[in-house]
Amino acid sequence: MRDYKWLHEYCLNRFGSVAALEARLPTPLTADELRQIGDDRYLSLIALRVFRAGLKHSLVDAKWPAFEQAFFGFDPHKVVLMGAEHLERLMQDARLIRHLGKLKSVPRNAQFVLDVARERGSFGALIADWPCDDIVGLWKYLAKHGAQLGGLSAPRLLRMIGKDTFVPSDDMVAALKAQGIVDKAPTSLKELAAVQNAFNQWQAQSGRPLCQLSVMLAHTVNH
Incomplete structure (x- = not known):
């Protein structure tokens, strides 16, 4: 799987600026x-x-x-x-x-x-x-x-x-497959654990909430 730096740069290139990217990202509620x-x-x-x-x-x-x-x-x-x-x-x-x-x-x-x-x-x-x-x-x-x-x-x-979570939408699953994390929509405990581990790594690298990483990842799928 690619690291957060790649994900961030990809989204910046797609949306053109930090402000344009941030405007698309949700903010979870606090505890x-x-x-x-x-x-x-x-x-x-x-x-x-x-x-x-x-x-x-x-x-x-x-x-x-x-x-x-x-x-x-x-x-x-x-x-x-x-x-x-x-x-x-x-x-x-x-x-x-x-x-x-x-x-x-x-x-x-x-x-x-x-x-x-x-x-x-x-x-x-x-x-x-x-x-x-x-x-x-x-x-x-x-x-x-x-x-x-x-x-x-x-x-x-x-x-x-408003709880911080990723959502395995069709686009996000396609992106996860492209990253080699899963080969289909995650349903088994093993597949879900693999996705959770990937997001935990991206979160550790970026400090971003899961919901933002989820949206960013979905945008790496070309339409």
Whole structure:
């Protein structure tokens, strides 16, 4: 794999200046900022990610105020009490996206949020304290304990939240293949560990957050 110096120079050549490059890069939230986000907001973001999966994001986002109302502002203590009959009534609400599997995931994820909060004090504590040099471990934790958070949903959720993570988008996977780090989209523990190790090396060389390195790497793919 190439080092960070090559990655930086490639992106500078592509965008023409440091300012143009920096303008394209995201900034993650700090651990303190992540802790200050309420459990209801985390549940809302989890649900938003689940409903966005496979659907046009703008369609989902336009309906989200109705979801906030239907799910009691995503207060996990209230949402967890929503039973099958309540969800069936929501399936008749034309303001919502009436996908029963996704609707069922919301109270399940409310229970997940409450379980984490009971153990750690808040869901934000889990997100804030998880070390970024094992961010794939957090993906696996979310996929195992949450509902419908497998595949790319966990890293995309973390990006939405503001937690520092890389996201194995199609462009990033193509770049990883070009670097000889993987030969396909990483799914196995071995492949994910190889990608994590590569990002840890680039981070050590650059001091940049994972999300910035992820975007920079994706831009090394020619279109």
